[in-house]
Amino acid sequence: MQSNTLVWRVHVSSLQQTRSLVASYLRARVPLIIVESIEPGRVMELLRDVADEIRSMNFYEHSRTEGIKDLLTQQTMGDDTSLAAALDQARVTFKARKNVNFVLTDVEDLADETSTSRHLAEMVRLAETCSGSIILIESKPVWGGLARQGMSVALDVPTTDELVRTLQGIIDDHQGVVTVEWGTAEVRRGAEILTGITETEAVNVLMTMLANKHLANADLAQLSEYKDRVFGSLAGIERVPLREDYRVGGLQQLQDWLVDRETLMKADLSTTRLHPPKGVLLVGVPGCGKSLSAKAIAHKWGLPLYRLDMAGILGMYVGQSESRLREALAAADRVAPCVLWIDEIEKALSTSAGDGGTSRRLIGQFLYWLQESTSKTFLVATANDVTTLPPELLRKGRFDEMFFVDLPDSEDREEILRLYFDRYLDMEIPPHLAAELVDLTHGFSGSDIDSVVHAIATRMYTKGTTVLPPEQELRAWFADVVPYRRSNEEDVAALRAWANGRCLPAGTPRTAGHAGTATATRRLVVA
Missing domain, CATH: 1.10.8 (Helicase, Ruva Protein; domain 3)
Structure with missing residues (x-):
């Protein structure tokens, strides 16, 4: 008799829930129960608990190494360990008694319509007429013609x-x-x-x-x-090795904001109604510490850093990009707690009318993950060209906060200069020279300062000296640089105008005491 039972696949995350579902299916005498799991040993322990609970039924298990055994007593039922012998034993037992259950593991060729899957489908129909059940433990999907005769439950990895x-x-x-x-x-x-x-x-x-x-x-x-x-090797994300010397100059307001998020990332929230922090969007001038901040956060928090390459997510074929993004985000959830870094997020999520709707689907999938994920995955996304970002990504609540990373002010430039002199030259800047270099580096980004100090250190190394060049020569090193602000003045102005009212300043907020600024505000004030 052909079963009219439809296939239902239930995903549950709790072992107790799975045990309860399997017990319900057995009491309902569902003829085929498929437990999808990559942990057959864990499933067998679950089934032994169920068998011990439902003593009115008989349970037998089969494996290719030990043949047929009583599930509870582990008494061997015969010497033949083949699947054919197990199915023949099940056929005889189903006809002789009611309420008998056979657990089958290591069954091959069930993904498609094969002689094995058809044979097993016939056994399921026999089990149904005799109030028996066959329990399959599988790590892969089963042929639809077989699966539709019963119920499926997917046991996730442990909570x-x-x-x-x-x-x-x-x-x-x-x-x-x-x-x-x-x-x-x-x-x-x-x-x-x-x-x-x-x-x-x-x-x-x-x-x-x-x-x-x-x-x-x-x-x-x-x-x-x-x-x-x-x-x-995880799909779509790569582990970024971290050094021991990640230090960020300036960006004090961002660093202060991160203190509470570190506490949440490391706390046990299971007894509270709080959810883990989602992450932060860093928008701003290139070379001012956005990417470095992602590495510094992971290093300070003692968490692994993974990088999701959004440009690499984009595939050639329809649906490929969405599949890659889904796999990458699922991988990030699996490796949590972690910091997930998405550099230049606008490259993949910018809206475009000529991509067949791919960008809109990617945006929808990404926003759904941002909203629904409960894992401790702290997202650090950076963006340079904010004009192409979709408005729905920037809506309040998507990220915990958005920060604007501007060119460093005089205080931050002094801190950055001292940081790189210490890193590359292993020395402190004389106070009078520090004040001069702060003035000379007006409009410099952090990476501009980094490159100049590194060049000075390189020259000293090649000359085999640990003595700083004369101050006049040092000034020349900095004076010869065309800073980012001077070469991209329009871009900087546009970024500042966009960020005004939308983002918090990552560095020290400007106040009325700073020349050229308006009255103090929580949001960024454009100079």
Whole structure:
């Protein structure tokens, strides 16, 4: 008899919810139950719990290595381990008794219509007439002709709460054997970092760390590295290696704003109604620290930094770009907590009438992810050409905040000069020279200052000296540079005009005490 049961695939994130659904399907005598998961061992534990709960039914499992066994007692039912023998045993058992369930794993050739999938479909129809059920554990989709005869449920990887219990259980087992500094907060933090990988992978990571006989709080930083090795090459995003010397000159208001977001990113929010911070959009003059800020945030917070190349997302074929973006954002959710850096976001999300609607679909998909994602993925997006950005991306609430990164003022330029003199020359600027160089660098971007000080350091290195050139020569190095403001005066003015009233200033807000500015305001004031 052909079943009229439609296929329903339910995605659930909780092991308890999955267990409840499977138990309901079994009590309803659904003839085919497909559990989609990349963790067959975890599914088998779930099924043993269900079998122990529903004692009125018999459960048998089959694997290619051990053949047919009773699911609860693990008693072997025969020596033949082939799938054909298992299906024949199921046929005989279904006809002899009611309420019998067979769990099948490692079944090949089920993705398409094959002799195996057709044979299994016939067995499902027999099970239905005999009040039996076949439970398939699969990591890939099953042929529609087979799947439509039953119900499907997709078991996701463990939630953070489930990983907390797993990690805590392992740590409890090693108390007295391994020196463990982790308390409840560290276990929770570790679980958050590992969220997105399988239970087995999480166990392997923790056991590898415990093999050192000492689990320190500082070891939490290693979890992201282990997680990277688990995922390998992630679709659409790349890990950006971080140095130890990321320092940003100026941008004090941005740095002050980030303090609370760091607290939220590292806090356990499961007992609150707060959601993790979404991220920040940095708009402004090229070379003034937008990209450097993304690296500095990740370094300061102790989180991995991933870069999403929006230009590389764009594909040749219809639907390819959307698929790549969806995969990349899903990968970012899996590796969370992390900082996700999107450089020059306008390159992919600018509106265009000649792309067949691709840009509009990408914008919609990206905005949906921004709104719905609950992972601790802190987005740092940068933009230079803001005129092409879609208005819906800039609406309040998309990002936590938008900051305008302007050319550094005199105070910020002095800080940047001192920073690069320390980095490249390992020395401090004499006070009288610092004041002169601050005046000489009026209109310079941070990268302009970086390039000049680096050039001075290069000249000193090639000459084999650690002595600064004469002050007149130093002034000449800076005086010979055409700063960005002078060469792109119209672009800078347009950026400032756009940012006025839309963005917070990333640097020190201008006040009435600064010459050439209007009265003080929370928003950017155009000079």
